[in-house]
Amino acid sequence: MFQSFETAGQRDLGPERLAALRAAMEKAGIDAFLVPRADAHQGEYVAPRDARLQWLTGFTGSAGFCVVTQKEAGLFVDGRYTVQARDQVADCFSVVRFPQAKAGDWLAERLSQGARVGFDPWLHTRAAVEALNDALGSGIAVMPVEPNPLDTIWPDQPAPPQGLVRLFPDDIAGKTAPEKIAEICETLKADGHAFAALSLPDSIAWLLNIRGSDIPRNPVPHAFALVEAGTGDVRLFIDEAKLRDVEVSYPVFPPESVVQALSQLSGPVRIDRDTAPYIFSHALEEAQVKFVYAPDPCLLPKACKTEAEIAHTSEAHLRDAAAMCRFLHWLSDAEARVLQGETITEIDVVEGLEGFRRATDRLLDISFETIAGSGPHGAIVHYRVTHDTNRALADGELLLVDSGGQYDDGTTDITRTMAIGTPTDEQIDTYTRVLKGMIALSRARWPKGLAGRDLDPLARAPLWRHGQDFDHGTGHGVGVALSVHEGPQRISRQSDIPLEVGMILSNEPGYYREGAFGVRIENLVAIEPAHPLPDQDDREMLAFKTLTWVPLDRRLIDVAALSPGERAWIDTYHAGIATRMTGRLPADVVHWLGDVTAPL
Incomplete structure (x- = not known):
């Protein structure tokens, strides 16, 4: 069976884990912390390593986030999950209906001026962070925090997934990878962009005609990629062990090295503010590399x-x-x-x-x-x-x-x-x-x-x-x-x-x-x-x-x-x-x- 019937969340451990997170937040010098159901690739499904929201709260739905202060913890879910969330989480978490209620407004009512709100820069997009900043105003700081405080209290956090990559047949795709890359490069050049930074696994899988097995139910690999418009070159940032059954014609680098690679580009670099992790644009800002916000260029061609x-x-x-x-x-x-x-x-x-x-x-x-x-x-x-x-x-x-x-x-x-x-x-x-x-x-x-x-x-x-x-x-x-x-x-x-x-x-x-x-x-x-x-x-x-x-x-x-x-x-x-x-x-x-x- 692909599907199991075990209870994934652990409701009874919620209060203990919440208390441990608050202690880690105090050590990190922050007054509030955001715990999303997300990984660095912003996919709907996450690998066990990235199931932080489930580990903390017991909630197993596919969308939601938790906002934790020293006194309250709000679990934000949409209308699909309100009944489920009430059944799955302990009383120390308040179930909040989203998007009717916004995280920024919720925090603004509970934090005083000078408070510090922390977030993991790999797990949130620039758009989400900017929306939170706008809601809180200049009197409350929103700041990236590394390492993630929750990871420091998760003693048996699973390792990153190591699913193998396979080639996807060109005859099913209808286009070869070089043909797709050439089309994406033409889009970039027409928009005046020198590079595109890709973080969505399904965009990378579609572009390169590959499939993976890092995430249950989704045949995609965890990876990042950089596409250079002028040359058509692609750099793939993926654990090389995943490629042992296939040969790819692109240079391969460790996934964590993508931040350094971004900082060494000559812009303008295309970044999707709605899907790329915040750390992408932050690295480019720190290195003073010009970048522009525009949708992932693979989205429409893939659709x-x-x-x-x-x-x-x-x-x-x-x-x-x-x-x-x-x-x-x-x-x-x-x-x-x-x-x-x-x-x-x-x-x-x-x-x-x-x-x-x-x-x-x-x-x-x-x-x-x-x-x-x-x-x-x-x-x-x-x-x-x-x-x-x-x-x-x-x-x-x-x-x-x-x-x-x-x-x-x-x-x-x-x-x-x-x-x-x-x-x-x-x-x-x-x-x-x-x-x-x-x-x-x-x-x-x-x-x-x-x-x-x-x-x-x-x-x-x-x-x-x-x-x-x-x-x-x-x-x-x-x-x-x-x-x-x-x-x-x-x-x-x-x-x-x-x-x-x-x-x-x-x-x-x-x-x-x-x-x-x-x-x-x-x-x-x-x-x-x-x-x-x-x-x-x-x-x-x-x-x-x-x-x-x-x-x-x-x-x-x-x-x-x-x-x-x-x-x-x-x-x-x-x-x-x-x-x-x-x-x-x-x-x-x-x-x-x-x-x-x-x-x-």
């Missing part, structure tokens, strides 16, 4: 997939869909046993689903920890089952399963919500509203130039009409055999990045009633040019191409609440599943699939 990437990831999604169909067939049998009194648990569900993905013989990893939330656990947006929380499936409840696979040719992410037994009217009404939002986004056509925030209301409108909403984005970017959460593209209220052909996004509206149930339905979609219409003017229009082909639970659909267009979309979608799964499933699953994909 706009090549035709080869779309073709290969489409095949990966069909392979994954077959595994999901086999799982849903298994679940229908498991449901029957539950209704006869047999105990089937959330862990059984996770193990069963991973088994079907493993049976493809192409699974490299899961793309994130599988979410299998039964009943009230479905309302915890990023719930992870453990032996301590494991719950049995029950008649009359919903089961929300959000999961994905990392294959050698693609990355998948899919959510389905299923009824166990006979669903209630409330469950059917809620599911149908969420489904209507997902369909509205799937059917969308829009003029080129619009951003994710422009499309986001389409998925929420059916819920808004009933005074409901959800507290997460509607969609995130997804890589190809890379990170399951990829920027810069998103479908959310905050996203102003124009949507472009080749981008892959999730389409996942939801609704969550704390203590009762959760509903989420998710497909992945790719952006393509929209087919022209007879009365269309000369503007360029875009549309979504569906990548995910897995049936919906018909029992949860209120057909009377659907428009003719929505009903036609579901019937067409289900017919497409039946066609695409031909030859990929055993006979008993094919028979079941015929029933669940029949026209409404």
Whole structure:
């Protein structure tokens, strides 16, 4: 099993560890300290060595940070994690809703003039530090601190990861590494930049057509890179032991030497203030090297997939869909046993689903920890089952399963919500509203130039009409055999990045009633040019191409609440599943699939 069910956080040790951190802060001469869930590469997932927030607080979510003073400690989490955080952390930590509350404002209310706020310069971006400075004003100092005080009190802190690097095939990438480097260099030269400093592992993996294994669920290596615009030279900063199975044509240096290398450049050096560690720009300032803030030049090219990437990831999604169909067939049998009194648990569900993905013989990893939330656990947006929380499936409840696979040719992410037994009217009404939002986004056509925030209301409108909403984005970017959460593209209220052909996004509206149930339905979609219409003017229009082909639970659909267009979309979608799964499933699953994909 890739997934384990151990309880990762240690709630009971929170008070003891918090007291030790405060002693270390006093020794370092600081009045407050920031503990992010981050590493030097600002990835969503962190290696065990960098799980500082989890070690201190017990919180295991994928986003959040803690602000510690000598008297208080605030754990800042967004709406996805408030329920989870309250369950996982000791009373010595106050759970604070972010972004409604800001760290700077919280600290300003608790610190007096002359106070000193410390942060690890490897774990925070320049943008985050500047925002904190602006909120606190000149009377409170915000200062980098090395070594990290928390590291000094973590006696058994794991070693840095040593995952091996492998080459990524050019035929899947659609471009060679030299071709990508040449394109990035042209961008740098056009912008007047001599160098680009790269710190995002997925950007480096994409640029050099390599993959790694330093971080669970994400096939990327921990590394930094410098790209020189004029020559096309690349310097790779990585532990050389990770390269023992591959040969790279770039000079390799220890990762810690990147700071010295930065200080010896002749600018202007391009730095992404939103993703690069603060220490990058600080080193350039200290050495008086000219630098400019601009987005990582790999972000948009990586987001706009090549035709080869779309073709290969489409095949990966069909392979994954077959595994999901086999799982849903298994679940229908498991449901029957539950209704006869047999105990089937959330862990059984996770193990069963991973088994079907493993049976493809192409699974490299899961793309994130599988979410299998039964009943009230479905309302915890990023719930992870453990032996301590494991719950049995029950008649009359919903089961929300959000999961994905990392294959050698693609990355998948899919959510389905299923009824166990006979669903209630409330469950059917809620599911149908969420489904209507997902369909509205799937059917969308829009003029080129619009951003994710422009499309986001389409998925929420059916819920808004009933005074409901959800507290997460509607969609995130997804890589190809890379990170399951990829920027810069998103479908959310905050996203102003124009949507472009080749981008892959999730389409996942939801609704969550704390203590009762959760509903989420998710497909992945790719952006393509929209087919022209007879009365269309000369503007360029875009549309979504569906990548995910897995049936919906018909029992949860209120057909009377659907428009003719929505009903036609579901019937067409289900017919497409039946066609695409031909030859990929055993006979008993094919028979079941015929029933669940029949026209409404």
